[in-house]
Amino acid sequence: MIGILLVNLGTPDAPETGAVRRYLREFLSDPRVVEIPRLLWWPILNGSILLTRPARSARAYARVWMPEGSPLLVYSQRQSDGLAALLQERFHGQVRVELGMRYGNPAVAAGLAALRQQGCGRILLVPLYPQYAAATTASTFDAVAAALRRQREIPELRMIRDWHDHPAYIAALAGRVRSYWQAHGQPDRLLISFHGLPERCVALGDPYRRQCERSTELLVAELGLPRDAWVQTFQSRFGPAKWLGPYTDQTLQSLARAGVGRVDCFCPGFAADCLETLEEIAMTGKESFLHAGGKEMHYIPALNDDPAWVEALASILLPHLEGWELSPQTAGPGAVKDFAVSAMAG
CATH class of the missing domain: 3.40.50.1400 (Rossmann fold)
Incomplete structure (x- = not known):
């Protein structure tokens, strides 16, 4: 079984000061995000920033919050669900898709655990950042490594680095x-x-x-x-x-x-x-x-859950599954490549 873990940046659980403070503390504690020595940064973060910024940011989040929750989480989950449905139709359950957030919920570790529970011994990591930066893509790798550090048996892993010119x-x-x-x-x-x-x-x-x-x-x-x-x-x-x-x-x-x-x-x-x-x-x-x-x-709205983008995302990631054979009962030789080509053509 092959697993695909989509990873986006993350979001507070609610447009409230406490939830935003928890999110910002996790986000701004990442040394990939703030490349300042901890001894200098820690007093600043836990002083003026976490005392004043959460309330202001919570008001901003409240302006855009959707009935279903944070827009980033809502649209990322729809992307994940759309991709899962697309791959389910083509590969008959041999490819599973989960969503993880680098900061906040659902956590990267939870997404990995869900894929392992579904029997995925091979996992493709797909950071949802078209352009590479250490603060985003590399930080995603850090989170995955940290989650797997506690496991005796780790899955086979691949990661897409970027797709800025795909x-x-x-x-x-x-x-x-x-x-x-x-x-x-x-x-x-x-x-x-x-x-x-x-x-x-x-x-x-x-x-x-x-x-x-x-x-x-x-x-x-x-x-x-x-x-x-x-x-x-x-x-x-x-x-x-x-x-x-x-x-x-x-x-x-x-x-x-x-x-x-x-x-x-x-x-x-x-x-x-x-x-x-x-x-x-x-x-x-x-x-x-x-x-x-x-x-x-x-x-002009982002790509979000546009069906054309879900198809495009499939064509971007599927070539990275080459060599990870699917069950012969569900997909013949070259099925991954054929699907990627048809997705781009469509």
Whole structure:
């Protein structure tokens, strides 16, 4: 039996101060996320940050919370369920899918345990980050290793590192944008915003910036956009360090002051909508743009549970199962490869 563990970043259990404080404590305690010596960082984290930030963040989460829960968890679970249904239909129960969150619930360890309980001796890890960064993808590996450290018998493991330039990913992004424009018309400028990263991380070797730029290059080529029709930026910076730029919030204000009437924002680095897309961009970003003199700002939703994205995700991950033979009663030779090809064609 083969298991697939989808992993996203995580979310508080509720839009409440206590739940957000627990989540932020776990998130900001990860040395992959904050690369500051513990002796320096610990007093800061447990002092001003965890005393003041949770209440503010809880109010932000409350603005985007869905009836079913956190948007990130809701859409990630729908992706997982959609992928499971797709693979169940093709491989008749020989491939199982579970969801884990790097921080919060359901935990990575719980997802691994669920796959092992279903008899999965081979597991493919799929961090839901198209572009690689140590703070996200590498941290996912850390969590898996920590969960397995306590087990006597560990499964055979593979992990997808990134898919920033995969044709299926780019096609899904372009399809999302085209579909929105068909319904709402086209903007004066498309703003393509990725989550930020301290410049120091790139200097130390993270390929994140160039992978974001490559994703943008392929997306705008697929859309056929001229150079003056789009701009790429980075959002969600935190703390006094210099982060990758240009910054999304400042760019939105500059575009409004320059007389750009309508801007559409799209965030290709987020496989599922979350606080950073729905509150920071669709709400706060829009308010900032309009206040600076802009006329319209639209947010184009993330890939979420779009069936076309679920098909694309399958075509991205299935080649990584090659050589892990499925039961001959349920899938013939080359079945994984044939399905991946048909998914991309579809």
